[in-house]
Amino acid sequence: MAPQLRHPFIDGLKVVPENRKKELNKIRIWMHSQPHFPHISDEYIYLFLHAGCYNMEKTKSCIESYFTIRASAPSIFADRDPYSPRMQVLLNLANLIRLPKSTPEGYRVLLYSVRDPDPTKMIFSDAVKGFCMYNDCVLSEDGLAEGYIVVFDMKGVSIGHLARVSLPALKAFMFYIQDAHPARLKGIHVLNTASWIHHIMRIVVPLIKSELLSMVRFHKGPIPEGIPLEIMPMDYGGEAPSVEELDAETKSMVDKYAEWLKESAYFKADESKRIRKASWWGLFNGSNTTEKIDEKTILKNLQID
Numbered sequence: 001m002a003p004q005l006r007h008p009f010i011d012g013l014k015v016v017p018e019n020r021k022k023e024l025n026k027i028r029i030w031m032h033s034q035p036h037f038p039h040i041s042d043e044y045i046y047l048f049l050h051a052g053c054y055n056m057e058k059t060k061s062c063i064e065s066y067f068t069i070r071a072s073a074p075s076i077f078a079d080r081d082p083y084s085p086r087m088q089v090l091l092n093l094a095n096l097i098r099l100p101k102s103t104p105e106g107y108r109v110l111l112y113s114v115r116d117p118d119p120t121k122m123i124f125s126d127a128v129k130g131f132c133m134y135n136d137c138v139l140s141e142d143g144l145a146e147g148y149i150v151v152f153d154m155k156g157v158s159i160g161h162l163a164r165v166s167l168p169a170l171k172a173f174m175f176y177i178q179d180a181h182p183a184r185l186k187g188i189h190v191l192n193t194a195s196w197i198h199h200i201m202r203i204v205v206p207l208i209k210s211e212l213l214s215m216v217r218f219h220k221g222p223i224p225e226g227i228p229l230e231i232m233p234m235d236y237g238g239e240a241p242s243v244e245e246l247d248a249e250t251k252s253m254v255d256k257y258a259e260w261l262k263e264s265a266y267f268k269a270d271e272s273k274r275i276r277k278a279s280w281w282g283l284f285n286g287s288n289t290t291e292k293i294d295e296k297t298i299l300k301n302l303q304i305d
Contacts, residue, residue: 006260006263007040007041007043007044007140007263007264007267008044008047008136008139008140009043009143010140010256010257010260011140012043013043013046013143013144014143015144016043016046017046017049017050017144020046020049023049023054023056023059024045024046024049026056027045027048027049027056027059027060028042028045030060031045031063034274034275035270035275036067036269036271036272036274036275037063037269038266038267038268038270040267046144047139047144047182048062048063048066048182050144051182051183051184053184061179062180062182065175065176065179065180066176066180066181066182067267067269068180068269069175069176069179070180070267070268070269071268071269071270072172073169073172075125075129075168075169075172076128076129076132076169076172076173076176077129077132077265077268080129080261080262080265081261081262082133082254082257082258082261083254083258086123087126087129087130087133089121090122090123090126090127090129090130091130091251091254092115092116093114093115093116093121093122093127094112094113094114094115094127094130095111095113095115095243095246095247096110096112096130096134096247096250096251097111097112097113097233097246097247097250098110098111098138098141098246098250099111099231099232099233099240100240100246101230101231101240102146102231103149103228105146105147105186106145106146106147107145107146107147107149107186107187108138108142108145108146108147108149109148109149109150109151109227109231110135110138110148110149110150111151111232111233111243111246112131112150112151112152112153113152113153113155113156113243114153114155114156114157115156115247117156117158119158119160119161119163119164120160122161123164124164124169124170125166125169128169128170128172128173131173132173133261134250135181135183136261136264137253137257137261139182139183140257141253145183145184146184147183147184147185148183148184148185148186149186149187149188149189150185150187150188150189151188151189151190151227152188152190152191153191153192154190154192154193154194154197155192155222157194159196159199162196162199162200162203167203170203170204170207171207174204174208175207177212178208178209178211178212186215187215187226188212188216188217189216189217189219189224189226189227190216190217190218191219191221191223191224192219192220192221193218193219193220197218222236223236223237233246
């Protein structure tokens with residue numbers, strides 16, 4: 001099956017939004033006027049519409065951001081083979097978990113933790129790539145989810161991990177999560193917060209918009225206040241299966257998604273077809289101007305608070 005017919009839901013969208021055909025047609029017509037976009041399915045458009053709460057301008061902005069960043073950051077969005085040696089190393093470094101039960105509000109909870117604490121094994125751009133690949137699989141499995149809460153467990157994270165952060169990859173990742181990821185993010189919890197968290201925040205805060213920053217909550221221990229304890233893994237005092245069992249379920253999806261993930265590299269902007277006009281996109285990918293742009297100008301035009 002052609003890539004554009006398999007994405008973004010490998011098994012198809014089980015529940016199609018009712019009474020949203022008008023919004024779908026408007027976005028389809030707009031995309032036809034933008035020759036740099038790839039062809040995508042109606043289901044793909046519904047994912048963007050849902051993420052933007054069916055607001056036309058938010059949806060258009062997300063689509064533009066999504067396909068542009070995927071073309072502009074090949075170190076993260078190209079060569080998405082989960083069986084490559086580097087991705088196999090990454091799979092052994094971290095636990096990637098989608099909790100079986102949702103919160104009372106209907107939000108899905110994603111839990112990320114360190115499996116192997118050796119920082120010398122981590123390549124930051126690969127970590128970001130793997131994170132984005134997994135998120136794409138989650139969206140495919142969940143369909144049009146009401147929202148997501150992300151939980152990061154810092155147990156096992158050291159200063160050595162911080163020293164391996166690549167600023168270009170971090171900037172691309174923060175841009176993607178805030179402006180391009182087609183999902184409704186509802187909260188971010190950091191567990192077992194390290195005493196040196198301020199070193200991380202000095203790097204990250206300049207790249208975070210106030211809207212996202214307001215979602216972040218730090219916890220000294222392993223309990224994420226505000227999330228029902230019973231839906232957490234038993235390792236955290238909850239009733240869900242263990243982290244090891246849930247992580248194994250995630251890794252078992254590799255066979256299902258291997259070819260699909262490689263195909264997903266197709267979904268990116270074709271800058272050779274973009275209608276040229278003055279816009280801040282040129283500042284990000286260098287397509288609109290040959291004038292040298294300094295870092296402060298880039299950050300300003302990325303609308304970072």
